[in-house]
Amino acid sequence: MSPTPTFRKLSILVAAYNEEETLADCLQAVRAVTLPAGLEREIVVVNDGSRDRTWEIAQQLAADYPDVRVFQQPQNMGKGAALRRAIQEMSGDLVIFQDADLEYEPQDYPRMLRPILEGKAEVVFGSRFTGEERKVLYFWHTLANRFLTLLSNMLNDTNFTDMETCYKAFTAASLRAIPLESDRFGIEPEIAAKVARNRLRMFEVPINYNGRSYDEGKKITWRDGLAALWFIFKYRFSSNYSDAGKVTLDALEQAPQFNLWMYESVKPWLGDRVAELGVGRGNLSRHIRLHGQVLLTDYRIDYLTELKGKWATQKNLQIGKLDMTERGDYEQLRAFAPDSVVFLNVLEHLEDDRAVLRNLFETVPAGCRIVVLVPYNMKLYSEFDKALGHFRRYAKGELEGKMNEAGLEVEKQFFFNKVGVWAWYVANTLGGQKALKPWQLRIYGILTPIFRVLDGILPTSGLSTVVIGRKAAATSAPPSDPASQVAEQLSTSSR
Template identity: 45%
Template sequence: MRLSVIIPVHDERPTIEQILERVRAVPIDKEILVIDDGSRDGTREYLQARPPQPDLRVFFQPENRGKGAAVRRGLDEARGEVVVIQDADLEYDPQDYRKLIEPIDQGLADVVYGSRFLGWPRRVLRFRHQLANRFLTTLSNLATDLNLSDMETCYKMMTRDVAKTLRLRSDRFGIEPEITAQIARLGYRVYEVPISYHGRDYWEGKKIRWTDGIAAVWTILRCAFAADEHDEDAGYRILQRMQKVSRYNRWMWQQLEHFVGNRVLEVGSGVGNMTRFLLRRERVVATDLNERYLRILRQLFGSYPHVTIDRFDLNDGRPPPGAERVDTVLCLNVLEHVEHDDRALASLHDLLEPGGRLVLLVPALRALYGSLDRALEHRRRYRRAELLDKLRAAGFEIEDSWFFNLLGVAGWYLNSRLLRRTTFPPLQLALYDRLVPLLRVESRFRLPVGMSLIAIGRKPRRR
């Protein structure tokens, strides 16, 4: 497992040579990436004059943009399976890499934070600095629902797959809470380990200022309420926001649970909002065709021995590599994306063992089709008779069907047809999640209309 050590540097001429020696002395297979962020004290000239070394790559920013910009550059350039951020000021000891990498190497963690407040030795410095750090960590924990002891630590180690899913934009010290917010939002497994810390004072070159604390507060709040606005993938934005409506997700699962067997193929798993409910089944194959989603699924569920993560494109209908017959295919909000849905249904029929079930959920009511559907690349919304006819044509017997989520009709029409939005506002979803008791009342009745349509198709048993 190769480690990429990212060292953002700005005016660190007194320490740059020593930190490089300390990093190189750690007996771990690694590459060192130094990103000079417009230094003017001779650091840049020193780096330019160093002879080339196979384990060292140096990048020069055209101007001073801040630590966050330098870290982003390093993450883009990293080639190792694991990456870690290393300040150049000698406050953090590279010998701690071995403690940081252990939970990742053992398959326990996707991200590891080195906490200055759990370890020793630790230089005693100003109380107000510690107080500010505790405040920022507490505020971040409230926003992310993590229980970190040191959010602001420089030592953040993560797999490269995790790093590639981050969409960072902070240029300065706001990078710390931004990384934390996105890691929490993506649901990665986070560990903390104790590290030593030898902090320096301002006369020794410490750069962080009180204004950076204010900027960190702003970043925490921005990430809490609009963390994914910059992401161009509308489907990803909605999936991430839907991850937070835990009551709604659980209610949806409860509507389907008794139809789901023990060997399940989930088609279009996305970021795992429903996959997490399948973990008690004997065998789970979670699939998607989006590489970004597959990376997230592997990070979340790859350590479970009974879970397989595979690419599966319902458009071509070819089964995942090594796929076996299953007793249940779970296909939620996927069929509407497929050009030839009749062929897709026939393919799903073939993947089922005799007597197996297809649990299908699709958007209903053509009158609701609007900007949200276009952003999500929906090709259609279904009529009930149309869907059931296609299921029968694919060889299924109809076990049950019903409309689902009448309460959502008004919200979809408002956002998609009237306001022409491409995603749901987070606060609106949070409010909707609180209305699940009303949805539970609705589910006691078989209403003639709803935002979605659920159908249960059974593959006939051999005679």
């Protein structure tokens, strides 16, 4: 379990459409809830183009209560669109969705928040079907709900009992990281699919439910149920569920042969004590962790939490947070004293790559190797590079020169994935593709044995360049002429 996080404010997001009869009572009930100790609250109400007095009532409530903030949609756009607007406006670090009709009981907030406050979850669904008293309503509506939940669970490999529930709680960071698209009630299957695909830690708790009849103002219809079928499939297979970097790392999991090839290409220089920086979701770490003593680092806590859960029992493994833009974070490398520091497809994401290499030179022991793989050739720079957050693709000799400036000796340079140049150029440079597709990586993985052979035959550059630097045993200051030093070292290594 990760350390218990500290939260300060709960944002309660209310999408309201033609709720003049219930909005005031709903907000009174929300304000009456006793929140867990230390939590402030804000209530963010978005009026979704109501045709009754909902907006007038919302404005009066905001005038009466400082913790109520209200916003107006330009027209009726749907529940999903209203919630997206509320997410943009919220300021809390915890979030709960609340319907304006009081079908759901705000007294359940502490129960909803408990798994998150205890550090066990990032997302909590409230279930209307697990162990609480509930109002008896429509059979066919309930049957449809359970069918949609079953289908969503099958496709997303989850076991929720109530996918369509309104009550969902999140850490604000996890919710903001999910790109939501649905305008209407498709927001429910969309969230269920995307929290699963982001591998967020999910809990479900029982809640009370006092459902409305259609005479009392219930708005969801059979048409929304049919639409939900489409959304369940759409969002299960959509690549727009997270940032481009996470989507790409997930896609790379579909090509284990390719990941093994990348690891084996650098393995001869790694040694027994290996520190991997920018590990992401651990596609390379699954091989690196089998060395003698291993330190895995990343700046993203969600990745580190996932890896700690996966490899918690491995005794030779340390996992720690290291932000490569923060000088102080490198000190753990001094304590670990690695034989090698390896980071693959990481340095291009950092604007000041020279600072990274200097910090490594200052904190690793003498004799330590720095093993780096980066994308090569700015002529291949594409929209996909931008989406991934690449500041650059490296030119000939560029990384070698920067290593030498930092005081590192360059031992070896070679190109990796030569066939990939053509695939990248067609799909991304010409085609404008902004994400790798899992099926593309599966095919590429199947063909990897052929590509490995061709890498040793083709007299061309590759999609990536690999450079191995080394901190010499006796160093005093960086060399005064980096270019000549690089040329001499490369000449020596090729003899």
